[in-house]
Amino acid sequence: MNESNLLLSTFMQRRASLLRYFAARVGEAEAEDLVQETWLRVASQPAVGEVRNPAAYLYRLCGNVMLDRLRQERSRAARDAEWRRVNRTLVANGEEVCEDVPADNALIARDRLRRIRAALDDLPAPVRRTFRLHKFEGLSHSEVAAELGVSRSLVEKHMMRALKHLIARVGR
Amino acid sequence: MTPTVYSDAMRDEAVAWFVRLQECDDETVWLEHQDWLEADPAHAAAYSAVERLWIESDDLPQLEAAEPAAEVIELSARRAARFGRYRYWLPAAAAAAMVGAVSLQFERGSGETYRTGADATRVVALADGSRIVLNRNTEVTVHLARNRRAAELASGEAAFDIRHEADRPFVVAAGGREIRVLGTEFDVLNDAGAFGVTVRRGLVAVSGTGGTAAARLPAGTALLRPPGARSDTVSRANPDDAFAWTHGQLVYADRPLDAVARDLARYGGGTVSVDPALRDIRVTGVIRIGDPATLDRQLEQLLPIRIERHNGQRAIVPARH
Numbered sequence: 001m002n003e004s005n006l007l008l009s010t011f012m013q014r015r016a017s018l019l020r021y022f023a024a025r026v027g028e029a030e031a032e033d034l035v036q037e038t039w040l041r042v043a044s045q046p047a048v049g050e051v052r053n054p055a056a057y058l059y060r061l062c063g064n065v066m067l068d069r070l071r072q073e074r075s076r077a078a079r080d081a082e083w084r085r086v087n088r089t090l091v092a093n094g095e096e097v098c099e100d101v102p103a104d105n106a107l108i109a110r111d112r113l114r115r116i117r118a119a120l121d122d123l124p125a126p127v128r129r130t131f132r133l134h135k136f137e138g139l140s141h142s143e144v145a146a147e148l149g150v151s152r153s154l155v156e157k158h159m160m161r162a163l164k165h166l167i168a169r170v171g172r
Numbered sequence: 173m174t175p176t177v178y179s180d181a182m183r184d185e186a187v188a189w190f191v192r193l194q195e196c197d198d199e200t201v202w203l204e205h206q207d208w209l210e211a212d213p214a215h216a217a218a219y220s221a222v223e224r225l226w227i228e229s230d231d232l233p234q235l236e237a238a239e240p241a242a243e244v245i246e247l248s249a250r251r252a253a254r255f256g257r258y259r260y261w262l263p264a265a266a267a268a269a270m271v272g273a274v275s276l277q278f279e280r281g282s283g284e285t286y287r288t289g290a291d292a293t294r295v296v297a298l299a300d301g302s303r304i305v306l307n308r309n310t311e312v313t314v315h316l317a318r319n320r321r322a323a324e325l326a327s328g329e330a331a332f333d334i335r336h337e338a339d340r341p342f343v344v345a346a347g348g349r350e351i352r353v354l355g356t357e358f359d360v361l362n363d364a365g366a367f368g369v370t371v372r373r374g375l376v377a378v379s380g381t382g383g384t385a386a387a388r389l390p391a392g393t394a395l396l397r398p399p400g401a402r403s404d405t406v407s408r409a410n411p412d413d414a415f416a417w418t419h420g421q422l423v424y425a426d427r428p429l430d431a432v433a434r435d436l437a438r439y440g441g442g443t444v445s446v447d448p449a450l451r452d453i454r455v456t457g458v459i460r461i462g463d464p465a466t467l468d469r470q471l472e473q474l475l476p477i478r479i480e481r482h483n484g485q486r487a488i489v490p491a492r493h
Contacts, residue, residue, distance in 0.1 A: 017206075024209035025216055052197045059202040063193060070220075070227050112228060113235045120232075135226075136233055137356070137374045138391065139336065141195050147336055156191050163187045167225050168180075 007042050010054040021062055026069075038065050112170055119169035123162055126150075130158035178214040178221075186218035190226070233375055237388035283315030288328070290441055293418065301335040302342065305418045308439055308461075309363075328438070329361045331418050336374075350379040358389075359414045363438055365399030366431075370414035378404075398430070422459040429453040432471065433488055440464030442484040449490055450477060 011018075018038060022031035038061055051057045120128055126148070133144045134155070141159070145152040178186075189205055196202065209215050286306060288294045294306045299316060306312055310328025315321070319339065323332070325346035334342045334353050344351040346362040356374025361367065369378050371389045378395055380386045387395055387406055394409035416423035422435055429446050432455050437444040439461060457474045459467060468479040468486070476491045 017203075021202075021206055021209075024206060025219070053199055055199040056197045056202060059199065060193070060196070067223055067227060070223055071230075074227060109228070109231075110235070113231055116225070116229055117232060117235060133336075135229060136390070137336070143336075147338065159191045160187050163191065163222060163225065164184055166229070167183055167187065167221060170225065 007051065007054050007057065011039060011042050011058060014055055014058060018058060018062055021059065022066075025066060034062070034065055034069065037069075038062055041065070115170045116166055119166050120162070122169070123165060127158045127162050130155055131162040134159060178218040182212070182214055182218040183221065186215065186222045189219060190222045233388060233390045283313045283322075283324075285311065285313040287311045290439070293420075300337065300340070303333040305331040305333075307331075307417050309441075325360050325362045328363055329359065329417070331357070331359045331415055333357045334374075349381055352377040352379075356391075357411075359411070364434060366434055367397040368394060368414075370394040370409055370411050372411035372415060399434075416458070417461060420461050422461060424455045424457055424459075426454045426456055429455055429475075429477075429488065431455075436464070436467055436471070436479075436486065436488075440467055440486070442486060444486045444488065447487065447489040450488060453477075 015035065019031050019035050022034040025031075026034065038058070041061055042058070120131065123131070130144055130148065133139045133147060134141065139147060141155045142152050145155045148155070185208070189208065192201065193205060209219065286294065286296050286304075288306045288308055288310050290308050293308060296304045296306065296312070296314070298304065298314060298321075300321060302321075304312060304314070304323065307329035310330055311326040312328075312330055313324045313326065315323070317340075321334075321337070321340050321342040323330075323342070323344050325344060332342075332344065332353070334356055336356075342353045344353070344360055346360050347367040349367065351358070351360060351369055353374065353376050356376055357372040358374075358376050359368075359370045359372075361369075369376060369389060371391050371393055373391050375391070376389045378387045378389065387404060389395055389406065392408060392411060394407060394411075394414060396405045396407075397403070410425065413423040413425055422432075424432060429450055433444040433446045441464070453475065455475065459470045459474070461467070464486075471488075472478060472491075477488050478491045480487045480489055
Protein backbone atom coordinates (compact mmCIF):
# COMPACT_ATOMS: atom_id res chain seq x y z
CA MET A 1 0.00 0.00 0.00
CA ASN A 2 1.49 3.37 -0.88
CA GLU A 3 1.67 6.30 1.49
CA SER A 4 -1.34 8.22 0.29
CA ASN A 5 -3.57 5.13 0.39
CA LEU A 6 -2.34 4.55 3.89
CA LEU A 7 -3.29 8.12 4.79
CA LEU A 8 -6.72 7.77 3.22
CA SER A 9 -7.48 4.55 5.03
CA THR A 10 -6.18 6.02 8.29
CA PHE A 11 -8.43 8.99 7.70
CA MET A 12 -11.43 6.67 7.32
CA GLN A 13 -10.58 4.92 10.58
CA ARG A 14 -9.99 8.15 12.50
CA ARG A 15 -12.76 10.25 10.98
CA ALA A 16 -14.84 10.31 14.18
CA SER A 17 -11.81 11.30 16.28
CA LEU A 18 -10.89 14.11 13.91
CA LEU A 19 -14.49 15.33 14.00
CA ARG A 20 -14.29 15.31 17.77
CA TYR A 21 -11.07 17.31 17.63
CA PHE A 22 -12.64 20.03 15.50
CA ALA A 23 -15.82 19.99 17.59
CA ALA A 24 -13.74 20.73 20.69
CA ARG A 25 -12.04 23.56 18.82
CA VAL A 26 -14.87 25.34 16.99
CA GLY A 27 -18.13 23.63 17.99
CA GLU A 28 -20.05 20.89 16.21
CA ALA A 29 -21.69 23.08 13.57
CA GLU A 30 -18.45 23.94 11.81
CA ALA A 31 -16.56 20.75 12.64
CA GLU A 32 -17.96 18.77 9.69
CA ASP A 33 -16.77 21.40 7.23
CA LEU A 34 -13.28 21.31 8.65
CA VAL A 35 -13.15 17.51 8.54
CA GLN A 36 -14.18 17.75 4.91
CA GLU A 37 -11.45 20.31 4.27
CA THR A 38 -8.92 17.97 5.89
CA TRP A 39 -10.16 15.11 3.72
CA LEU A 40 -9.70 17.21 0.59
CA ARG A 41 -6.14 17.94 1.58
CA VAL A 42 -5.37 14.29 2.20
CA ALA A 43 -7.00 13.23 -1.06
CA SER A 44 -5.50 15.93 -3.25
CA GLN A 45 -2.02 15.59 -1.81
CA PRO A 46 0.66 14.38 -4.17
CA ALA A 47 2.48 11.30 -2.88
CA VAL A 48 3.95 12.38 0.43
CA GLY A 49 7.30 11.05 1.50
CA GLU A 50 7.74 8.91 4.51
CA VAL A 51 5.04 9.43 7.12
CA ARG A 52 6.15 8.01 10.42
CA ASN A 53 2.79 8.00 12.09
CA PRO A 54 -0.17 8.54 9.73
CA ALA A 55 -2.64 9.26 12.54
CA ALA A 56 -0.43 11.96 14.09
CA TYR A 57 0.17 13.30 10.61
CA LEU A 58 -3.58 13.70 10.15
CA TYR A 59 -3.89 15.54 13.45
CA ARG A 60 -1.14 17.89 12.36
CA LEU A 61 -3.02 18.46 9.15
CA CYS A 62 -6.07 19.35 11.27
CA GLY A 63 -3.92 21.84 13.15
CA ASN A 64 -2.91 23.41 9.84
CA VAL A 65 -6.52 23.53 8.70
CA MET A 66 -7.34 25.48 11.87
CA LEU A 67 -4.47 27.91 11.26
CA ASP A 68 -5.46 28.42 7.62
CA ARG A 69 -9.05 29.02 8.68
CA LEU A 70 -7.80 31.84 10.91
CA ARG A 71 -5.65 33.21 8.09
CA GLN A 72 -8.65 33.25 5.77
CA GLU A 73 -10.75 35.02 8.38
CA ARG A 74 -8.09 37.66 8.72
CA SER A 75 -7.75 38.29 5.00
CA ARG A 76 -11.53 38.31 4.58
CA ALA A 77 -11.78 40.92 7.33
CA ALA A 78 -9.09 42.96 5.58
CA ARG A 79 -10.90 42.69 2.24
CA ASP A 80 -14.22 43.71 3.81
CA ALA A 81 -12.55 46.68 5.44
CA GLU A 82 -11.03 47.69 2.12
CA TRP A 83 -14.40 47.32 0.41
CA ARG A 84 -16.05 49.56 3.00
CA ARG A 85 -13.24 52.08 2.75
CA VAL A 86 -13.60 52.30 -1.01
CA ASN A 87 -17.38 52.32 -0.94
CA ARG A 88 -17.85 54.81 1.81
CA THR A 89 -17.48 57.64 -0.67
CA LEU A 90 -20.62 56.41 -2.42
CA VAL A 91 -22.88 57.36 0.45
CA ALA A 92 -24.93 60.20 -1.00
CA ASN A 93 -25.75 62.35 1.98
CA GLY A 94 -22.20 62.37 3.26
CA GLU A 95 -23.02 60.67 6.52
CA GLU A 96 -20.85 57.93 7.91
CA VAL A 97 -22.76 54.69 7.61
CA CYS A 98 -20.30 52.23 9.04
CA GLU A 99 -20.09 52.16 12.79
CA ASP A 100 -16.52 51.00 12.94
CA VAL A 101 -14.15 53.05 10.90
CA PRO A 102 -12.55 50.37 8.72
CA ALA A 103 -9.17 52.06 8.48
CA ASP A 104 -8.94 51.54 12.23
CA ASN A 105 -8.77 47.78 11.75
CA ALA A 106 -5.64 48.08 9.67
CA LEU A 107 -4.19 50.55 12.17
CA ILE A 108 -4.97 48.24 15.06
CA ALA A 109 -3.38 45.29 13.27
CA ARG A 110 -0.32 47.39 12.56
CA ASP A 111 -0.15 48.56 16.13
CA ARG A 112 -0.42 45.01 17.43
CA LEU A 113 2.36 43.98 15.09
CA ARG A 114 4.57 46.75 16.43
CA ARG A 115 3.84 45.57 19.94
CA ILE A 116 4.71 42.01 18.97
CA ARG A 117 8.01 43.27 17.61
CA ALA A 118 8.71 45.28 20.73
CA ALA A 119 7.79 42.32 22.93
CA LEU A 120 10.13 40.11 20.93
CA ASP A 121 12.94 42.57 21.60
CA ASP A 122 12.44 42.15 25.36
CA LEU A 123 13.47 38.55 25.16
CA PRO A 124 17.01 37.27 25.65
CA ALA A 125 18.89 36.88 22.37
CA PRO A 126 18.89 33.06 22.23
CA VAL A 127 15.11 32.95 22.74
CA ARG A 128 14.54 35.62 20.13
CA ARG A 129 16.84 33.91 17.71
CA THR A 130 15.13 30.55 18.18
CA PHE A 131 11.77 32.14 17.56
CA ARG A 132 12.92 33.86 14.38
CA LEU A 133 14.66 30.82 12.95
CA HIS A 134 11.61 28.68 13.48
CA LYS A 135 8.88 31.14 12.69
CA PHE A 136 10.36 33.21 9.87
CA GLU A 137 13.00 31.02 8.33
CA GLY A 138 10.91 27.90 8.46
CA LEU A 139 13.48 25.74 10.24
CA SER A 140 11.96 22.83 12.14
CA HIS A 141 12.59 22.48 15.87
CA SER A 142 15.35 19.95 15.22
CA GLU A 143 16.90 22.09 12.50
CA VAL A 144 16.94 25.07 14.86
CA ALA A 145 18.50 22.84 17.52
CA ALA A 146 21.23 21.73 15.11
CA GLU A 147 21.77 25.28 13.95
CA LEU A 148 22.23 26.65 17.46
CA GLY A 149 23.96 23.59 18.82
CA VAL A 150 21.38 23.04 21.55
CA SER A 151 18.91 20.29 22.36
CA ARG A 152 15.52 20.08 20.72
CA SER A 153 13.84 20.35 24.10
CA LEU A 154 15.63 23.65 24.72
CA VAL A 155 14.29 24.88 21.37
CA GLU A 156 10.77 23.99 22.51
CA LYS A 157 11.37 25.71 25.85
CA HIS A 158 12.53 28.85 24.07
CA MET A 159 9.52 28.74 21.75
CA MET A 160 7.19 28.42 24.72
CA ARG A 161 8.87 31.23 26.55
CA ALA A 162 8.68 33.51 23.52
CA LEU A 163 5.01 32.81 22.85
CA LYS A 164 3.99 33.15 26.49
CA HIS A 165 5.71 36.49 26.64
CA LEU A 166 4.22 37.73 23.36
CA ILE A 167 0.70 36.78 24.40
CA ALA A 168 1.09 38.29 27.83
CA ARG A 169 2.40 41.52 26.33
CA VAL A 170 0.13 41.86 23.33
CA GLY A 171 -2.93 40.24 24.82
CA ARG A 172 -5.54 38.29 23.01
CA MET B 173 -16.64 31.49 18.80
CA THR B 174 -17.83 33.56 21.70
CA PRO B 175 -14.95 34.92 23.71
CA THR B 176 -14.35 32.91 26.80
CA VAL B 177 -12.39 34.02 29.81
CA TYR B 178 -9.30 31.97 30.51
CA SER B 179 -6.70 32.25 33.21
CA ASP B 180 -3.00 33.01 32.79
CA ALA B 181 -2.28 29.42 33.74
CA MET B 182 -4.53 28.18 30.94
CA ARG B 183 -2.81 30.52 28.54
CA ASP B 184 0.57 29.06 29.47
CA GLU B 185 -0.81 25.55 29.08
CA ALA B 186 -2.15 26.44 25.66
CA VAL B 187 1.26 27.75 24.58
CA ALA B 188 2.92 24.56 25.80
CA TRP B 189 0.44 22.45 23.83
CA PHE B 190 0.85 24.55 20.72
CA VAL B 191 4.63 24.23 20.70
CA ARG B 192 4.58 20.55 21.62
CA LEU B 193 2.08 19.67 18.90
CA GLN B 194 3.75 21.57 16.08
CA GLU B 195 5.97 18.67 15.17
CA CYS B 196 4.36 15.91 17.19
CA ASP B 197 4.48 12.44 15.61
CA ASP B 198 2.82 10.67 18.51
CA GLU B 199 -0.90 10.09 18.31
CA THR B 200 -1.26 9.56 22.06
CA VAL B 201 -0.07 13.12 22.67
CA TRP B 202 -2.80 14.38 20.34
CA LEU B 203 -5.37 12.35 22.27
CA GLU B 204 -4.13 13.87 25.53
CA HIS B 205 -4.52 17.26 23.90
CA GLN B 206 -8.10 16.34 23.00
CA ASP B 207 -8.78 15.51 26.66
CA TRP B 208 -7.33 18.85 27.70
CA LEU B 209 -9.53 20.71 25.20
CA GLU B 210 -12.65 18.94 26.41
CA ALA B 211 -11.87 19.43 30.10
CA ASP B 212 -12.86 23.12 29.95
CA PRO B 213 -14.26 25.23 27.09
CA ALA B 214 -11.88 28.01 28.12
CA HIS B 215 -9.00 25.77 27.02
CA ALA B 216 -10.09 25.96 23.39
CA ALA B 217 -10.37 29.74 23.68
CA ALA B 218 -6.87 29.98 25.14
CA TYR B 219 -5.52 27.73 22.39
CA SER B 220 -7.17 29.85 19.70
CA ALA B 221 -5.55 32.95 21.18
CA VAL B 222 -2.14 31.32 20.71
CA GLU B 223 -2.97 30.45 17.11
CA ARG B 224 -4.14 33.99 16.46
CA LEU B 225 -0.90 35.46 17.74
CA TRP B 226 1.04 32.93 15.67
CA ILE B 227 -0.78 34.05 12.52
CA GLU B 228 -0.47 37.72 13.35
CA SER B 229 3.29 37.29 13.61
CA ASP B 230 3.36 36.04 10.00
CA ASP B 231 3.39 39.70 8.98
CA LEU B 232 6.32 40.71 11.16
CA PRO B 233 8.93 40.45 8.35
CA GLN B 234 6.79 42.79 6.22
CA LEU B 235 6.54 45.28 9.09
CA GLU B 236 10.27 45.14 9.58
CA ALA B 237 10.77 45.66 5.87
CA ALA B 238 8.54 48.73 5.97
CA GLU B 239 9.86 50.18 9.22
CA PRO B 240 13.49 49.19 9.61
CA ALA B 241 14.75 52.61 10.72
CA ALA B 242 14.65 52.15 14.47
CA GLU B 243 16.78 49.05 14.25
CA VAL B 244 19.58 50.24 12.05
CA ILE B 245 21.08 52.33 14.82
CA GLU B 246 21.97 49.21 16.73
CA LEU B 247 23.58 47.54 13.77
CA SER B 248 27.19 47.45 14.84
CA ALA B 249 26.43 46.42 18.38
CA ARG B 250 24.15 43.66 17.16
CA ARG B 251 26.65 42.38 14.70
CA ALA B 252 29.21 42.15 17.43
CA ALA B 253 26.77 40.22 19.54
CA ARG B 254 26.05 37.90 16.63
CA PHE B 255 22.43 37.77 17.65
CA GLY B 256 19.29 39.46 16.43
CA ARG B 257 20.25 38.49 12.94
CA TYR B 258 17.43 40.35 11.29
CA ARG B 259 19.17 43.53 12.11
CA TYR B 260 21.77 42.62 9.54
CA TRP B 261 19.45 43.71 6.78
CA LEU B 262 20.82 46.98 5.64
CA PRO B 263 19.18 50.07 4.26
CA ALA B 264 19.91 50.94 0.65
CA ALA B 265 22.97 53.10 1.14
CA ALA B 266 24.85 50.66 3.32
CA ALA B 267 23.90 47.75 1.12
CA ALA B 268 25.09 49.57 -1.96
CA ALA B 269 28.44 50.08 -0.31
CA MET B 270 28.66 46.37 0.31
CA VAL B 271 28.14 45.55 -3.33
CA GLY B 272 31.49 47.22 -3.88
CA ALA B 273 33.02 45.00 -1.26
CA VAL B 274 31.75 41.89 -3.00
CA SER B 275 33.09 42.95 -6.36
CA LEU B 276 36.45 43.68 -4.81
CA GLN B 277 36.62 40.21 -3.44
CA PHE B 278 36.09 38.79 -6.90
CA GLU B 279 38.67 41.03 -8.46
CA ARG B 280 41.30 39.33 -6.41
CA GLY B 281 40.71 36.35 -8.64
CA SER B 282 39.73 33.85 -5.98
CA GLY B 283 36.75 31.59 -6.35
CA GLU B 284 35.50 29.02 -8.76
CA THR B 285 33.61 29.90 -11.94
CA TYR B 286 30.87 27.69 -13.37
CA ARG B 287 29.38 28.17 -16.84
CA THR B 288 26.64 26.63 -18.90
CA GLY B 289 25.99 26.86 -22.64
CA ALA B 290 22.72 26.97 -24.52
CA ASP B 291 22.07 23.24 -24.34
CA ALA B 292 22.05 22.18 -20.71
CA THR B 293 21.56 23.20 -17.10
CA ARG B 294 24.08 22.29 -14.43
CA VAL B 295 23.87 21.49 -10.73
CA VAL B 296 26.75 22.67 -8.56
CA ALA B 297 27.07 21.22 -5.07
CA LEU B 298 29.13 23.48 -2.84
CA ALA B 299 31.42 22.38 -0.05
CA ASP B 300 29.14 23.97 2.57
CA GLY B 301 26.21 21.77 1.55
CA SER B 302 24.50 24.48 -0.50
CA ARG B 303 23.38 23.80 -4.04
CA ILE B 304 23.20 26.02 -7.08
CA VAL B 305 21.35 25.04 -10.24
CA LEU B 306 22.56 27.01 -13.25
CA ASN B 307 20.08 27.67 -16.01
CA ARG B 308 21.31 27.68 -19.63
CA ASN B 309 23.70 30.45 -20.75
CA THR B 310 24.64 31.26 -17.20
CA GLU B 311 27.86 32.13 -15.41
CA VAL B 312 28.33 32.02 -11.65
CA THR B 313 31.49 32.51 -9.61
CA VAL B 314 31.50 31.15 -6.08
CA HIS B 315 33.81 32.09 -3.28
CA LEU B 316 33.63 30.36 0.10
CA ALA B 317 35.68 32.10 2.77
CA ARG B 318 35.92 31.47 6.46
CA ASN B 319 33.62 34.28 7.48
CA ARG B 320 31.64 34.84 4.34
CA ARG B 321 30.17 32.99 1.39
CA ALA B 322 29.65 34.83 -1.87
CA ALA B 323 28.52 34.14 -5.38
CA GLU B 324 28.45 36.42 -8.37
CA LEU B 325 25.82 35.80 -11.03
CA ALA B 326 27.53 37.44 -14.01
CA SER B 327 24.70 36.58 -16.38
CA GLY B 328 21.76 34.22 -16.76
CA GLU B 329 19.66 32.65 -14.06
CA ALA B 330 20.35 30.40 -11.10
CA ALA B 331 18.37 28.78 -8.32
CA PHE B 332 20.12 28.85 -4.96
CA ASP B 333 19.42 26.44 -2.14
CA ILE B 334 21.55 27.83 0.63
CA ARG B 335 22.43 25.94 3.73
CA HIS B 336 21.99 28.05 6.79
CA GLU B 337 25.15 29.10 8.63
CA ALA B 338 24.73 31.73 11.28
CA ASP B 339 28.33 32.90 11.18
CA ARG B 340 28.74 32.86 7.43
CA PRO B 341 26.04 34.73 5.55
CA PHE B 342 25.70 33.98 1.87
CA VAL B 343 25.76 36.97 -0.46
CA VAL B 344 24.83 36.89 -4.12
CA ALA B 345 25.96 39.79 -6.29
CA ALA B 346 24.03 40.26 -9.53
CA GLY B 347 23.13 43.15 -11.77
CA GLY B 348 24.98 45.63 -9.53
CA ARG B 349 22.85 44.54 -6.59
CA GLU B 350 23.37 42.37 -3.61
CA ILE B 351 21.14 39.64 -2.28
CA ARG B 352 21.77 38.64 1.32
CA VAL B 353 20.49 35.37 2.57
CA LEU B 354 20.51 33.07 5.53
CA GLY B 355 19.17 29.54 5.10
CA THR B 356 16.91 29.82 2.14
CA GLU B 357 15.98 28.86 -1.40
CA PHE B 358 15.54 31.42 -4.13
CA ASP B 359 15.92 32.08 -7.82
CA VAL B 360 17.90 34.97 -9.30
CA LEU B 361 17.53 36.21 -12.85
CA ASN B 362 20.12 38.59 -14.27
CA ASP B 363 19.72 38.56 -18.01
CA ALA B 364 19.68 41.18 -20.75
CA GLY B 365 18.77 43.97 -18.37
CA ALA B 366 16.05 42.02 -16.58
CA PHE B 367 16.56 41.39 -12.90
CA GLY B 368 14.42 39.21 -10.67
CA VAL B 369 14.52 37.40 -7.35
CA THR B 370 11.91 34.83 -6.31
CA VAL B 371 12.00 33.35 -2.82
CA ARG B 372 10.72 29.88 -2.09
CA ARG B 373 11.86 29.46 1.49
CA GLY B 374 13.24 31.76 4.17
CA LEU B 375 13.88 35.48 3.88
CA VAL B 376 16.08 37.37 1.44
CA ALA B 377 17.25 40.98 1.39
CA VAL B 378 17.90 42.64 -1.96
CA SER B 379 19.88 45.85 -2.02
CA GLY B 380 18.44 48.84 -3.84
CA THR B 381 19.92 50.62 -6.82
CA GLY B 382 20.33 54.36 -7.27
CA GLY B 383 17.04 55.78 -6.08
CA THR B 384 15.30 52.61 -4.91
CA ALA B 385 15.29 51.25 -1.42
CA ALA B 386 16.41 47.81 -0.30
CA ALA B 387 13.69 45.19 -0.19
CA ARG B 388 13.18 42.22 2.06
CA LEU B 389 11.41 39.34 0.46
CA PRO B 390 9.70 36.70 2.57
CA ALA B 391 8.95 33.28 1.09
CA GLY B 392 6.36 33.36 -1.68
CA THR B 393 7.29 36.80 -2.97
CA ALA B 394 9.17 37.97 -6.02
CA LEU B 395 10.99 41.16 -6.92
CA LEU B 396 11.05 41.99 -10.62
CA ARG B 397 12.69 44.73 -12.63
CA PRO B 398 12.02 44.42 -16.35
CA PRO B 399 14.63 45.87 -18.73
CA GLY B 400 14.42 49.65 -18.82
CA ALA B 401 12.14 49.91 -15.80
CA ARG B 402 13.10 52.43 -13.13
CA SER B 403 11.64 50.68 -10.13
CA ASP B 404 11.11 47.21 -8.75
CA THR B 405 7.80 45.46 -8.48
CA VAL B 406 7.40 43.27 -5.44
CA SER B 407 4.47 40.89 -5.51
CA ARG B 408 3.20 37.59 -4.25
CA ALA B 409 4.40 34.87 -6.53
CA ASN B 410 4.18 31.15 -6.85
CA PRO B 411 7.82 30.12 -6.40
CA ASP B 412 7.18 26.85 -8.24
CA ASP B 413 6.72 28.85 -11.45
CA ALA B 414 10.06 30.60 -11.07
CA PHE B 415 11.83 27.33 -10.29
CA ALA B 416 10.10 25.34 -13.04
CA TRP B 417 13.13 25.60 -15.35
CA THR B 418 15.06 23.42 -12.92
CA HIS B 419 12.67 20.64 -14.02
CA GLY B 420 12.97 21.55 -17.68
CA GLN B 421 9.84 23.66 -17.85
CA LEU B 422 8.90 27.28 -18.19
CA VAL B 423 5.74 28.19 -16.33
CA TYR B 424 3.92 31.43 -16.99
CA ALA B 425 1.01 32.77 -15.01
CA ASP B 426 -0.39 35.92 -16.57
CA ARG B 427 3.00 37.16 -17.80
CA PRO B 428 3.51 39.70 -20.60
CA LEU B 429 4.60 38.33 -23.97
CA ASP B 430 7.78 40.43 -23.72
CA ALA B 431 8.92 38.31 -20.79
CA VAL B 432 8.30 35.15 -22.80
CA ALA B 433 10.25 36.62 -25.72
CA ARG B 434 13.19 37.28 -23.42
CA ASP B 435 13.11 33.64 -22.34
CA LEU B 436 13.03 32.50 -25.97
CA ALA B 437 16.11 34.61 -26.65
CA ARG B 438 17.82 33.32 -23.56
CA TYR B 439 17.22 29.68 -24.38
CA GLY B 440 17.48 29.86 -28.14
CA GLY B 441 20.12 32.53 -28.61
CA GLY B 442 19.85 35.54 -30.91
CA THR B 443 17.25 38.22 -30.42
CA VAL B 444 13.49 37.87 -30.29
CA SER B 445 11.29 40.85 -31.07
CA VAL B 446 7.58 41.24 -30.36
CA ASP B 447 5.16 42.83 -32.85
CA PRO B 448 3.62 45.95 -31.23
CA ALA B 449 0.16 44.56 -31.97
CA LEU B 450 0.87 41.74 -29.52
CA ARG B 451 2.17 43.85 -26.64
CA ASP B 452 -0.96 43.40 -24.54
CA ILE B 453 -1.05 39.63 -24.72
CA ARG B 454 -0.70 37.95 -21.35
CA VAL B 455 0.62 34.42 -21.29
CA THR B 456 -0.49 31.58 -19.06
CA GLY B 457 0.85 28.14 -19.78
CA VAL B 458 3.67 25.64 -19.55
CA ILE B 459 6.45 25.22 -22.09
CA ARG B 460 8.95 22.39 -22.13
CA ILE B 461 12.49 23.64 -22.51
CA GLY B 462 14.20 22.34 -25.63
CA ASP B 463 15.93 23.52 -28.78
CA PRO B 464 14.75 26.84 -30.31
CA ALA B 465 12.49 25.18 -32.90
CA THR B 466 10.71 23.15 -30.21
CA LEU B 467 10.25 26.23 -28.05
CA ASP B 468 8.86 28.22 -30.95
CA ARG B 469 6.47 25.46 -31.97
CA GLN B 470 5.05 25.16 -28.44
CA LEU B 471 4.50 28.88 -28.20
CA GLU B 472 2.79 28.92 -31.57
CA GLN B 473 0.41 26.23 -30.34
CA LEU B 474 -0.25 28.09 -27.11
CA LEU B 475 -0.90 31.57 -28.52
CA PRO B 476 -2.43 33.20 -31.63
CA ILE B 477 1.07 34.00 -32.91
CA ARG B 478 3.64 32.97 -35.47
CA ILE B 479 7.40 33.14 -35.13
CA GLU B 480 9.38 34.31 -38.17
CA ARG B 481 13.10 33.73 -38.53
CA HIS B 482 15.57 35.93 -40.41
CA ASN B 483 19.32 35.54 -40.04
CA GLY B 484 19.24 34.15 -36.52
CA GLN B 485 16.78 36.80 -35.39
CA ARG B 486 13.24 35.89 -34.53
CA ALA B 487 10.11 37.99 -34.59
CA ILE B 488 6.84 37.14 -32.86
CA VAL B 489 3.98 38.35 -35.08
CA PRO B 490 0.20 37.79 -35.11
CA ALA B 491 -0.91 34.47 -36.59
CA ARG B 492 -2.27 34.57 -40.14
CA HIS B 493 -5.97 33.97 -40.38
